[in-house]
């Protein structure tokens with residue numbers, strides 16, 4: 001697969017594999033051996049960038065995802081980039097399927113997290129370590145200071161911020177250079193395009209999570225599609241509601257038309273659009289099936305011209321669209 005560079009020197013496949021869905025948020029966890037097989041298959045197919053987090057798991061197995069990723073990639077550790085995250089936990093007291101998040105980036109909590117992640121991943125270093133959400137009670141300079149220490153100690157080699165805005169990125173970068181941000185970005189969620197000038201100024205990469213709007217942009221989940229209400233966050237996401245299908249008619253038509261014209265799929269158009277927006281953006285779609293994993297990888301070879309991108313952008317800007325999931329609620333208690 002083609003590669004892209006995040007920050008100054010972190011080379012990754014142009015499409016990464018989001019591993020969350022094997023253990024968390026999209027239905028019951030995948031069978032362990034199937035998940036490991038698919039992650040290895042992805043590594044054999046050209047993916048060199050794998051995304052996980054300390055908190056991707058279930059109530060029964062809260063950190064399962066890092067263990068899966070670690071076990072799957074043990075045989076090719078030196079050829080891949082593993083990204084994981086610290087700094088939040090779920091509010092398990094909530095009855096919601098989509099549990100609120102409690103941010104916690106206190107230095108001693110980060111120190112305990114990094115040791116746990118290294119152990120579960122079965123590695124002596126993490127290639128990209130993100131703060132999963134800002135913590136309003138811990139100055140970002142303090143978090144960046146801990147990152148400097150971890151880099152000095154060789155426990156991590158690069159760091160980043162997830163779902164942060166311009167001010168925090170700038171402050172963080174001034175203490176310890178940031179390699180990448182990881183924010184929500186898709187045709188349905190374009191709010192972080194305002195960060196492009198800052199990322200260019202500071203030479204920071206952009207890892208796009210939920211680049212398919214949680215699967216919606218693949219056009220595979222139409223009216224009446226039923227998600228498991230106990231395990232699948234999509235059962236509560238606005239873009240999948242029946243009412244949203246009417247509002248998104250123009251969006252689905254746009255994707256279908258562009259896909260037909262290029263002889264590719266709507267998922268591939270969505271990912272090619274993300275990559276076409278800037279050369280330092282790397283989407284990390286999640287999937288649990290080998291065919292979709294290959295389909296998403298192939299989008300790295302689809303080039304949309306500047307004219308095609310701007311035609312899509314103008315259409316997106318003018319059309320009616322439903323709301324899209326904007327992330328789990330943040331609660332304050334520690």
Ligand SMILES: NC(=O)c1ccc[n+]([C@@H]2O[C@H](COP(=O)([O-])OP(=O)(O)OC[C@H]3O[C@@H](n4cnc5c(N)ncnc54)[C@H](OP(=O)(O)O)[C@@H]3O)[C@@H](O)[C@H]2O)c1
Pocket residue numbers: 017018019020021026051052132162163182183208209210211212213214215216218220267284285286287288289292293295296
């Ligand atoms: N930093 C953060 O706070 C944060 C938040 C959310 C996610 N993430 C990361 O970003 C990754 C991706 O985000 P995401 O999983 O939320 O959303 P996504 O990649 O936009 O969508 C994933 C969904 O799309 C489906 N899908 C994927 N490729 C498909 C294809 N070619 N055709 C049809 N359906 C397809 C998958 O279903 P199947 O599995 O059934 O194929 C899955 O349900 C996660 O795995 C995680 O690593 C980070």
